[in-house]
Amino acid sequence: MKIEIHLKEQLQLAFRELYQEEIESPKLDKTRPEFEGDYTLVVFPYLRQSKTGPEQTAQNLGNWILNHSDWVSDFNVIKGFLNLVIADSYWTDFANEYLTDASQITHTADGKDTRIMVEYSSPNTNKPLHLGHIRNNLLGYSVSKILEHNGYEVIKANLINDRGIHICKSMLAWMKFGAGETPESSGLKGDHLVGKYYVAFDKAYKQEIDDLVASGKNKEEAEKQAPLLLEAQEMLRKWEAKDPETIRVWEMMNGWVYAGFEQTYRRMGVSFDQFYYESNTYLLGKDIVNEGLEKGILYQKEDGSVWIDLTSEKLDQKLLLRSDGTSVYMTQDLGTADLKFQEYQMPRSIYVVGNEQDYHFKVLFSILNKLERPYAEGLYHLSYGMVDLPSGKMKSREGTVVDADDLMDEMHQTADTITRELGKIEGLSEEELYSLFEKIGMGALKYFLLKVDPGKRILFDPKESIDFQGNTGPFLQYTFARINSLQSNAGDWSFGSYTGALEAQEKDLIRYLHDLPGTIRAAGKNYSPALIANYVYDLVKSYNRFYHDLPVLKEENAEKRNLRLMLSKATAEAISACFAMLGIPEVEKM
RNA sequence: GCACCCAUAGCUCAGCUGGAUAGAGCAACUGCCUUCUAAGCAGUAGGUCACAGGUUCGAAUCCUGUUGGGUGUACCA
Structure with a gap:
């Protein structure tokens, strides 16, 4: 400071x-x-x-x-x-002035009066969420909270991809093979039920391709002519024509998925202020394309398709409107960008999307720049690395995904086993235990994913469970719980000010607390929860040394005792702020 | 082909705009629970920072090249 x-x-x-x-x-x-x-x-x-x-x-x-x-x-x-x-006096002055009310160091005013939108999650409604989505959700939520701690007014947005050929595939398979199955009748969570039919489609489709190839067709033809695919494409046309029966099934099945997502989001602890649906936005953007043509930024080919030439920026030529006049993904994104700005006038806007779409966002931002959109300068693609398995990329159609709900169940189960082994569960009801295991499991999972720099890919080995010791979420939660216990055993105490000499461990702890505002600022500037995660780990390590080496409650010198209680309290408040920014649950006792 | 990203201990990761002897955790080995929660603390061992050049008083960090890995480059989303 x-x-x-x-x-x-x-x-x-x-x-x-x-x-x-x-x-x-x-x-x-x-x-x-x-x-x-x-x-x-x-x-x-x-x-x-x-x-x-x-x-x-x-x-x-x-x-x-x-x-x-x-x-x-x-x-x-x-x-x-x-x-x-x-001089020690600087550190004690700092402690006296700022740590007695640690809320002074858990926020910055960097983003004062600035509105910022963070779009994240943005799922497809044809299958359940997997580990990659968890990383996206945790990142988006955490970045939102970090920005709030920097004084920004944050709008958390979710653009749901609720239409398109992939949705039709699930719908078609359900209509053909589903026999009226519902979440209620099957006992399956809605998003998993729909996902089951997405996989079923793919299986039947592959079979058709094999059959066609066996009857002499080449593979490419077979892929394009398989009856199921043609049917799905026909269904998409019917959907676009607002065919009542198609819309009915679509609404019903999406409803199942939303109910499932809602559960998963709630369990992950993420939330949104605004939902956008592609079924509402997919037609947007065409007038922007026309505007671009008028301004001479875009050009039209003889067949009527519209393109932008970005070869001078080392990007390619990119299609914006098909020859039949229908729009592509990029077109909608142009339209949605305008829509968001009309609604919120936010000068800054973050897209939390995986690095496989780096190219897409370069093109999108470049176009908006050329169109001189007032918000173009404030656009930012928060690109994050994929979560890979030892076997490589997760592929939902091939069943090599780590399902979000399953993984959370496993985390809960591991927390259960470890906690019972440690035997610290006396006096807790079953409900309290459930809630405890959930907090510890989620803490472990979230810290595991957030401590890694967003840009880097994460390797996740399902065979090795996520640790609960060392540089982990539960370690942080444990330290918080320890301080909590210290406070509740402390009786009445009060801290006025301290002016004496400091032990090395006290000074070290104060120095870490001193760094908190700078860390929050840096995390906001870099959109990096990893900075908060690494910081809180170092802070907690410092606190544990302090706790181990120095008596707190048993300290006989009253001034020292109060100082150490105050520093403990400030540390807990700092941890609490970091947890809030990372979405890690606090644990009072563990 | 072209573009972008990545490479640090056996494993998983830190290392801010270049600074001192490259740090943690896990795994291995040693100590510390009749004092505030041992999911902890302290210690031992483990490195040619992929490789080769260059810039600099100084390079894991910046530049160039090479190798290895990933992603993108569709009238898909």
Whole structure:
């Protein structure tokens, strides 16, 4: 916080007085733990200004700053590194002022008055959610919460892909083979029931292709001529013509899926402020294409199809309207972008979509830029890596997916087993136990997925269960529960202020808490829950050392006892804020 | 073919705009529960940061090339 600004100003002043040189605000590093000090200046870049050797320069700067700043209590020089020691009084002042009410450090005002939309999840309604969707949902939700902690007004949006050929495939299979099966009659969750028919379609379709190939057709022809596919395409046409029976089945089956998704979302702990449905938006965007033609940004081929040429940006030529005048995915996305802006006038808009669509979003944003949309500058594709299995990519049609609901069940079950093994369940009712296992299981899963940098792919091995020890969600939850227990055993206490010396563990903990606002800011700027996850892990490690090495309740010096209780409380509040940003449930006792 | 992304310990990951001897967790091995929750703490061992050049006082980090892996490039969504 302000110490860094202060030190940078001091260093600039020092250069002015010592060397009559103006320098840019210097870069300060945290001093590595094996050296004494809090902040380090590397002096090599400044030798030209100082015109003396590195050690001498560091000595001079150190001496100057020691004489001019009350917050610097000592310094040492090792080679070209100037290590500055910050006085305990700075850290105790910080604790007295900010940690007594830690809500002061759990938010920033970076996004004050700025509205931002985060679109995430955006599922297809023909099959249940899998592990890849879980990553998307957790990322989108977490980024939303991080932005809220940075002061943004966030609109969480979900664009549901509820129409198209894939939906018709499920519908067709259900009509042919379903015998009127419903979620009620089958006992299956609605999205799983529909997914079952999506798989059934694919199986029957493949059989037809095989039969056609056996009768002498080549494979490509067979894929295009299989009767089931033709029927599905016919059904799509009927849907677009609003055929009542088709619409009825479509509404019914989508209804099943929504009920299933709703359950899964609730269990994951994610939510939305606005839903968009492609059945409402798929016709949008055509007038934008016309606008583009008028402005000369797009061009029309002889067959009537409309394209954009982005070869000058190292992108290709891209189709925006088919020769028969119907729209493609890109067309709808143009329309939906306008629609969102009309409704919310948000200057910034985030799309949480996997990196397989990097190209699509480059093109989309480029077009909107050329069309001079006022919101174009604020568009951002939060691209994340796929979740892969050891065997490779998950493929729903081939049954190699890790189902979201199944995985959550397994997490719950593992939490159950481990908790019972540890034998910490006395005095809890079955309901309380259920809720406890759920929190721990979800904590483990969410931390596992969110601690990885969004851009990187995640390898998930279903044979190895997600850990509950070490760098894991339950470890964080456990520390929170410990502090909780400490607080409830503490009796009455109050903290006014503290001015004495600090133990190393106390100071270390305060330094981590001191870093929280900067971390929240960085996580918001980079749209990265991983930064919060890594931070809270380091914080918790520091707290556990503190807790292990120093007595809190048993401390006899009342001032010290109150300080440590206050620091514990502040740590719990910091953890709580990080959990809120990651969507990890708090556990009071475990 | 072209474009984009990735490569760090046996495994899973950190390493901010270049800075000191590259850090955690898991797995392996050692200690620590008659004191506030041992899902914890402390320690040992484990590295040619894919490879080769280059820029720099200094490179896991920046540039170029090579290798290996992934993704995209449809009148699909």
